[in-house]
Amino acid sequence: MKQNRTARIIVSILFVGMLATPLVIKWDAARRGGGKTKLDARTALARHGFYFQEVSRAAGVNFVHQAPTLDPQLAPIMPQVASMGASVSIVDFDRDGWPDIYVTNSGEGSKNALYRNMHDGTFKDVAQEMGIADVNRLGTGVSMGAVWGDYDNDGYEDLLLIKWGRPELYHNDAGNGFTRVTEQAGLPPWVNANTALWFDYDGDGRLDLFIGGYYSEDVDLWHLKTTQIMPDSFEYAKNGGRKYLFHNLGNGKFEEVSARVGINSRRWALASVAADLRGSGHPDLFIANDYGVSELYFNDGKRFHDVSTQTGVGFSPKSGMNAAFGDILNDGRYAVYVSNISEDGVLIQGNNLWMPKDGAAGNGLQFENLARDLGVELGGWSFGAQFGDLNNDGTLDLYLTNGYVSLDRDRSYWYDFSKIAGGNSIIIIDAKNWPAMDGRSLSGYQQKRVWLNDGAGKFINVAQAAGVTDTYDGRAVALVDLWNRGVLDAVVANQRGPLLIYKNTVTPENKWIEFALEGTASNRSAIGAQLTVYWNGQQQRQEVSGGSGFAAQNDRRLHFGLGKDPRMEKAVIRWPSGKTQIIENPTVNQILKIKEPA
Amino acid sequence: MSEQTIAPAAPPSHSASAAARKSWLSLDNRYIAPIFITCILVAGHLSFGMLESYQKTALAIVASIAADLVLGRVFFGKWPNVASAYITGISVGILLRSPAFWPYVLCSVISITSKYVLRVKGRHIWNPSNFGISAMLFLAPETVATLSIQWGNYLLPMMVIWALGSVIIWRLRRFHITGIYVVAFIAFAFLRSSITGSPWQSEIAPLTGPMYQLFIFFMITDPKTTVRSKKGQCIVVFLVAFAEFLLRLHQVVYAPFYALFMVGPAAMLVEMWMDSRRTPTTSMGAGVAASA
Numbered sequence: 054m055k056q057n058r059t060a061r062i063i064v065s066i067l068f069v070g071m072l073a074t075p076l077v078i079k080w081d082a083a084r085r086g087g088g089k090t091k092l093d094a095r096t097a098l099a100r101h102g103f104y105f106q107e108v109s110r111a112a113g114v115n116f117v118h119q120a121p122t123l124d125p126q127l128a129p130i131m132p133q134v135a136s137m138g139a140s141v142s143i144v145d146f147d148r149d150g151w152p153d154i155y156v157t158n159s160g161e162g163s164k165n166a167l168y169r170n171m172h173d174g175t176f177k178d179v180a181q182e183m184g185i186a187d188v189n190r191l192g193t194g195v196s197m198g199a200v201w202g203d204y205d206n207d208g209y210e211d212l213l214l215i216k217w218g219r220p221e222l223y224h225n226d227a228g229n230g231f232t233r234v235t236e237q238a239g240l241p242p243w244v245n246a247n248t249a250l251w252f253d254y255d256g257d258g259r260l261d262l263f264i265g266g267y268y269s270e271d272v273d274l275w276h277l278k279t280t281q282i283m284p285d286s287f288e289y290a291k292n293g294g295r296k297y298l299f300h301n302l303g304n305g306k307f308e309e310v311s312a313r314v315g316i317n318s319r320r321w322a323l324a325s326v327a328a329d330l331r332g333s334g335h336p337d338l339f340i341a342n343d344y345g346v347s348e349l350y351f352n353d354g355k356r357f358h359d360v361s362t363q364t365g366v367g368f369s370p371k372s373g374m375n376a377a378f379g380d381i382l383n384d385g386r387y388a389v390y391v392s393n394i395s396e397d398g399v400l401i402q403g404n405n406l407w408m409p410k411d412g413a414a415g416n417g418l419q420f421e422n423l424a425r426d427l428g429v430e431l432g433g434w435s436f437g438a439q440f441g442d443l444n445n446d447g448t449l450d451l452y453l454t455n456g457y458v459s460l461d462r463d464r465s466y467w468y469d470f471s472k473i474a475g476g477n478s479i480i481i482i483d484a485k486n487w488p489a490m491d492g493r494s495l496s497g498y499q500q501k502r503v504w505l506n507d508g509a510g511k512f513i514n515v516a517q518a519a520g521v522t523d524t525y526d527g528r529a530v531a532l533v534d535l536w537n538r539g540v541l542d543a544v545v546a547n548q549r550g551p552l553l554i555y556k557n558t559v560t561p562e563n564k565w566i567e568f569a570l571e572g573t574a575s576n577r578s579a580i581g582a583q584l585t586v587y588w589n590g591q592q593q594r595q596e597v598s599g600g601s602g603f604a605a606q607n608d609r610r611l612h613f614g615l616g617k618d619p620r621m622e623k624a625v626i627r628w629p630s631g632k633t634q635i636i637e638n639p640t641v642n643q644i645l646k647i648k649e650p651a
Numbered sequence: 652m653s654e655q656t657i658a659p660a661a662p663p664s665h666s667a668s669a670a671a672r673k674s675w676l677s678l679d680n681r682y683i684a685p686i687f688i689t690c691i692l693v694a695g696h697l698s699f700g701m702l703e704s705y706q707k708t709a710l711a712i713v714a715s716i717a718a719d720l721v722l723g724r725v726f727f728g729k730w731p732n733v734a735s736a737y738i739t740g741i742s743v744g745i746l747l748r749s750p751a752f753w754p755y756v757l758c759s760v761i762s763i764t765s766k767y768v769l770r771v772k773g774r775h776i777w778n779p780s781n782f783g784i785s786a787m788l789f790l791a792p793e794t795v796a797t798l799s800i801q802w803g804n805y806l807l808p809m810m811v812i813w814a815l816g817s818v819i820i821w822r823l824r825r826f827h828i829t830g831i832y833v834v835a836f837i838a839f840a841f842l843r844s845s846i847t848g849s850p851w852q853s854e855i856a857p858l859t860g861p862m863y864q865l866f867i868f869f870m871i872t873d874p875k876t877t878v879r880s881k882k883g884q885c886i887v888v889f890l891v892a893f894a895e896f897l898l899r900l901h902q903v904v905y906a907p908f909y910a911l912f913m914v915g916p917a918a919m920l921v922e923m924w925m926d927s928r929r930t931p932t933t934s935m936g937a938g939v940a941a942s943a
Contacts, residue, residue, distance in 0.1 A: 399792075
């Protein structure tokens, strides 16, 4: 009896200890959590090697995104339905060697902006005079994103604009203006798209085009025939928009070949990115889907093979909103970052960092989610994210923006959202069954994440310390060396919020090198070119991308941080044509312009 | 969740063949719930990949069983039947959602330990997994959530589980608990709709999800933590639905868990108090035996 009483006392104490464990873990996490406090520039520079300053106004950029006003039947939940459309893409549209910025707007009749880099720290909106501002006219839909690629290899980047509405292709007329060529190209009359990318899937030297639908293309969100337009499942929805793959025929025309080459998904695509994951010479296609699993297609140059399940990325359904590749371990292999939703006490999906498994390569490639292990799992209601070496220390860092609907700070819609999300498809598919938002926030006013890669397998959030303090509803992030200084600046597009330009200052001790590639036999944009820099006995691989993140496109120039006192060995370029070019012992702290050799 | 360990009813006089058939069908009742919940898990995972990882669910089950074995041995000097611990573990594995591994272990061990520590007159008064999950949701909201949107939100899996669950609960003679809860939930849903102005479909929606299927078939029907009389069970489960109604009016996301967390033990204490007034000297021993 006494023994039993002693045991009971001991177990009771242990029980209390177990109940206290989550609190202790929370306290410890809060104690360790870096980046929660804003540092002055000097301290941030000394501690983290860089800091950001938001300079949009000083740079002459006063763009504020407007959301669309859709069919009145959606009015009760309008803020969450009309919650996308802010995008940013980087392009040097006039080939002056200075990156320019294109941003989309989504209010009916609102104007998109093309910010020409004036070389003096400022930008000037030239979209109107270039003919690509007034693209959101009533009846044509509104902008959701834009990607740039030189589809006709004339040396100037052309514009593909995706909308909830009519997608548009604009030909760049030698940097002097744009000509709308949508019909000639053969694009469909209406796609509710949120992702698109340029890539040369068949290696013929011409850029092809992928467009991923979100809502079904049958839906005109301004004139609903039915309110049954919502996903039929929160995790396995397959009633989204179709996917399009437009094969570039070379005469300004495109042929839609998605079904023929094996892409038949109707999941709700939000992000897509392409890169050669297997060393096959062909870009593979990764699609992050809302309300479901991600999809990965291996590309053999002629057909796409759905390997989502076999590679492990198509297993656990979440809310995929971003897809970005990065060689984060400097081992020549790409990880894929997919953003999802995490809200304390309600929904902890966690973001995915799909890392290639050791020993699995080629067609046997497999991924495992190591977001938690590496510290990049929890980012609120996450949207756009990009890899880039923000402090030039030689490892890729990660910039993530987030926040869904910021309205009333004191009232949350999460209860009602979780209520409907748990329901049966016949309930959730109908927008009229959704409780009204009534001005409530849904994961609003969130702090962003800037995760620094320590090079040893851990990322540390330093957002606040580094000066990223905004709490807008972030959507798209693009990383770019805006002023050719050898550092990556961040441009962030916010839903119903201002375009932010975070100017980066990096400790000069850390060296860098950038590459501006131009294809000849390959597509002239060099999209798909893979560049590996070898220095100090290590390597880092990057690939020119025709679209990355969420509704974003980084600068096509490839930026490599090299750390202190780098001993450069070589840079190896594998062009999309298959040619390999080696640059021995390149000089650091310069932008190398390289043309594909004949 | 449920520790369905009701002893089979006394066999009525039937023919030999009928008795044999019934014997075959009368699989020891304590194993019906574990088998059913395992079937849900396997079917859900194979069809919809409902588990984030096998490891986490396995971890929850192993932790639960190990804790029960150790504590059962320590407290009662014998190895307990692990059927109820298995249900607790698998319930934690299904209902708890966390990217981390440790919450699965901690929740399972808290659940099982609560069964041994939080006892009144020899009976544990909280449903173990309800206690564990509620504690985790309350104490670690930044790390855990519960299952909310599995089964693909499709109709067919829902109907299959409802049908199978109803048959099994009926066989265990606890269908009245589930039935009254469902009726009360629907009535309160319409009442909430009229109060809040939300579409009634959205108020009904949670009931059509998998979390509720597990909740109403396994958690609220747990024999060990429900009162004994049928009438009392009906009243208590109605009160659970009512408490949930009040919590939902205050937009508490995990209203059903918290409602059961509050009402269940209160009802047990009331029953013990009433028992003690009727037969003050005999209740303790019976309770200890039942809980072991």
